Amino acid sequence: MSGERKTGAPAEAAAERSLPSSSSSSLSPVVEARDVLVRYAGSPSPALDGISLSVSPGSVYALLGRNGAGKSSLVRCLLGQQKPTAGACLLFGGDAWKRRASLMSRVGVVPEDPDAPPAMTARQLSAFSAKLYPVWDAPSVEARLARFGVPAGTPFGSLSKGQRALVALSLALASSPELLVLDDPTLGLDAVARRAFFEELVGELADRGTTVFFTSHDLAGVERMATRVAFLTGGRLVLDEDLETLKARFRRLRYANEATEERSEFGQELAAFDAVRVKVRGWGVEAVVSNYGDEAFARFSSLEGVVDAESSALSLEEIFLAVAGEASPGRNA
Amino acid sequence: MSRSLTVDPSDAVPLWKQIEGNVRRLVASGALRPGAAVPSVRDLARELSINPATVAKGYQRLVDAGILSVRRGEGTFVAERPPAPPRGEREKELEGGAMRYAALAVTLGVANEEAVERVKGSLGFLRRKRHGGTE
Numbered sequence: 185m186s187g188e189r190k191t192g193a194p195a196e197a198a199a200e201r202s203l204p205s206s207s208s209s210s211l212s213p214v215v216e217a218r219d220v221l222v223r224y225a226g227s228p229s230p231a232l233d234g235i236s237l238s239v240s241p242g243s244v245y246a247l248l249g250r251n252g253a254g255k256s257s258l259v260r261c262l263l264g265q266q267k268p269t270a271g272a273c274l275l276f277g278g279d280a281w282k283r284r285a286s287l288m289s290r291v292g293v294v295p296e297d298p299d300a301p302p303a304m305t306a307r308q309l310s311a312f313s314a315k316l317y318p319v320w321d322a323p324s325v326e327a328r329l330a331r332f333g334v335p336a337g338t339p340f341g342s343l344s345k346g347q348r349a350l351v352a353l354s355l356a357l358a359s360s361p362e363l364l365v366l367d368d369p370t371l372g373l374d375a376v377a378r379r380a381f382f383e384e385l386v387g388e389l390a391d392r393g394t395t396v397f398f399t400s401h402d403l404a405g406v407e408r409m410a411t412r413v414a415f416l417t418g419g420r421l422v423l424d425e426d427l428e429t430l431k432a433r434f435r436r437l438r439y440a441n442e443a444t445e446e447r448s449e450f451g452q453e454l455a456a457f458d459a460v461r462v463k464v465r466g467w468g469v470e471a472v473v474s475n476y477g478d479e480a481f482a483r484f485s486s487l488e489g490v491v492d493a494e495s496s497a498l499s500l501e502e503i504f505l506a507v508a509g510e511a512s513p514g515r516n517a
Numbered sequence: 518m519s520r521s522l523t524v525d526p527s528d529a530v531p532l533w534k535q536i537e538g539n540v541r542r543l544v545a546s547g548a549l550r551p552g553a554a555v556p557s558v559r560d561l562a563r564e565l566s567i568n569p570a571t572v573a574k575g576y577q578r579l580v581d582a583g584i585l586s587v588r589r590g591e592g593t594f595v596a597e598r599p600p601a602p603p604r605g606e607r608e609k610e611l612e613g614g615a616m617r618y619a620a621l622a623v624t625l626g627v628a629n630e631e632a633v634e635r636v637k638g639s640l641g642f643l644r645r646k647r648h649g650g651t652e
C-alpha cells in the first residue's frame with residue numbers, strides 16, 4: 185500500500201493541477217462531495233439528497249445534524265467505506281471509493297465508538313497500525329497516552345469510553361495525517377477527557393495545521409474550533425458557511441410593538457432582516473433574523489411603532505435551533 | 518496576563534477580534550507593559566480551547582498595527598513603543614465607545630451629570646493604575 189501511495193499520489197496530483205478547474209493547487213479541496221445521493225433499499229426518501237461540499241486545506245469543518253439526518257452515511261461515503269448511489273466523494277482530489285486504500289493512508293480517523301479487539305492494549309494496537317501506514321510515530325502514541333494518563337498496557341476492552349477516545353486520537357495522529365476525520369469524538373466523554381481531547385487537537389492544529397472534518401453534538405466545542413459549519417437536515421445541507429459570517433448575520437431581536445393607524449399587523453417590519461423565527465409575546469416581539477446589519481437595525485429602531493428594540497448575539501446552538509427546528513442535536517443523542 | 522485574556526465564543530464578535538481588542542485594552546491600560554511577553558499562539562489556544570488559527574489571526578493584526586512584535590526564536594512581545602491608533606480609526610473607536618456608553622446610560626435612566634462623573638472616575642482609576650504601574 186505504501187508503494188501505491190508513493191507512485192500514485194504525485195501522478196494524480198500532477199493530473200489535478202493540469203485541470204482548468206483547479207487553477208491553484210494549494211487551494212484545491214482536501215475533501216469534496218459532488219452531488220452525493222444515497223438511497224437505501226426499502227426507504228422511501230434518500231438518506232443523502234444531492235450533497236455537495238468542499239473542505240479547504242487548513243480549515244476545521246464541522247458537520248452538524250440530528251441523529252438520522254444522514255451524517256453517518258455521509259462520513260462513510262467520504263471515507264470510501266460506502267459507494268454513493270450517485271455522485272462522488274473525493275479525498276485529495278481522488279475518488280474515495282475507488283482509491284480508498286491509498287488515499288486513506290493520508291487520513292487519521294477517530295470513529296464515534298472506537299472499536300478494537302478488547303484484549304489488545306494501546307501499545308499493541310499501535311504496533312499493529314504501524315504496519316498499515318507509510319509513516320508511523322510510535323513514540324508519539326506513548327507520549328500522548330502518558331499526557332492523557334491512559335495506561336498503554338491495559339487491554340482496550342477494560343478502558344473507559346473517554347480513555348478509548350483518547351487512544352483512538354493518539355493512534356489517528358501517529359500517522360501524521362493530512363486530514364483528520366472525527367466522528368462525534370466527544371460524545372459521552374466526561375469533562376476531563378473532553379478537555380484533554382480538545383487540548384491535543386489544538387496542539388495538532390498549531391503544530392501541523394492539519395485539516396479537520398468533524399461531526400459533533402457538542403456545539404460549544406464546535407463554536408471554539410470550527411472555521412466552517414454545515415447543517416445537515418433530512419439528507420440535505422441547509423447551511424454551509426464560514427462560522428464568522430454565520431454568527432454575524434444571525435441575531436435575536438426583541439422589541440415592543442405598538443399598533444399604529446398605518447401599521448396594525450405585527451412582524452411585517454422584520455422583512456428586511458429575513459426573520460426565520462418570530463414569536464409574539466405579551467410584552468412584544470422576539471425574532472431570530474438571518475440577515476442582520478447594524479445600519480438596517482438603526483433604521484428599524486426608529487420605525488414608527490417599534491419601541492425599545494435591542495439585538496443580541498446567538499450561540500451556535502441557538503442558530504442551529506432556529507434553522508433546523510425543534511430539538512437541538514444534543515438532545516436526542 | 519493570560520488570565521485576563523478571556524474570550525466568549527457565544528458572542529457575536531469573532532474570537533480573533535475579541536483577542537485583538539483584549540490585548541489592545543491590556544496594552545492601553547498598562548496591564549501589559551512595553552516589552553512584556555505574551556503567550557505563544559499555541560499556549561493561548563490551548564488555554565482558551567480555541568482554534569490556534571484564530572489566535573494567530575488576532576496576533577497578526579496586532580503585529581501589523583505595531584502593538585506586538587515577533588522576535589524570531591524568542592516569542593511575541595508588546596512593542597517597545599506601541600503606536601497610537603491611526604487618526605480615523607481613533608475617531609471611530611472613540612465615537613463608537615462613547616455611543617455605546619451613552620446608550621447604556623440612557624437605557625438605565627442615568628442623568629447626564631452622573632454619567633459624566635462615572636467616566637471621569639473610570640479615567641482617573643485607569644490613569645492612576647497605569648502611572649503606578651510604571652513606577
